[in-house]
Amino acid sequence: MNFFSIKKTLPLANFHRRNFIQSSVSFAIAASTLNISTVALAAQHSHEDKILSLVNNKLSAISIGRRILSSSHKSDLQFTSPLVSIMNDLDLTEDFLNSTTKANLSTRFNQQNALDFDQDRIINVNGWIIGLTEARLCVLATQKYS
Numbered sequence: 001m002n003f004f005s006i007k008k009t010l011p012l013a014n015f016h017r018r019n020f021i022q023s024s025v026s027f028a029i030a031a032s033t034l035n036i037s038t039v040a041l042a043a044q045h046s047h048e049d050k051i052l053s054l055v056n057n058k059l060s061a062i063s064i065g066r067r068i069l070s071s072s073h074k075s076d077l078q079f080t081s082p083l084v085s086i087m088n089d090l091d092l093t094e095d096f097l098n099s100t101t102k103a104n105l106s107t108r109f110n111q112q113n114a115l116d117f118d119q120d121r122i123i124n125v126n127g128w129i130i131g132l133t134e135a136r137l138c139v140l141a142t143q144k145y146s
Contacts, residue, residue, distance in 0.1 A: 068124055
């Protein structure tokens with residue numbers, strides 16, 4: 001009459017097997033999501049680094065960025081995502097940013113900076129008159145390096 005003990009353990013074994021499979025599938029989904037997030041984060045840092053390569057003097061950019069963040073201009077400049085704002089200002093896609101050279105990026109930045117002044121998209125930061133795109137670049141440098 002060992003049959004009863006076998007029948008009782010068999011459903012329990014299936015229960016553990018189902019839990020293992022569900023846990024394994026859940027873990028695989030979580031791991032793949034984490035991997036996608038990690039890849040996206042690495043791409044964002046790569047884009048930040050490429051755009052921040054335009055900064056000639058990090059200390060000055062950080063100083064200006066700090067002053068902007070502590071001023072009344074803060075609400076005018078869309079600081080929730082300066083990287084996205086800069087990419088929009090320069091009309092950059094992720095693919096273009098990945099494939100472009102620093103010289104080409106610098107040319108676009110200088111053209112946009114001139115356009116900012118032409119369109120009166122400028123701010124005064126402690127007596128320094130700078131374009132909106134340049135201001136966003138300083139804020140991005142501040143957020144990245146300090």
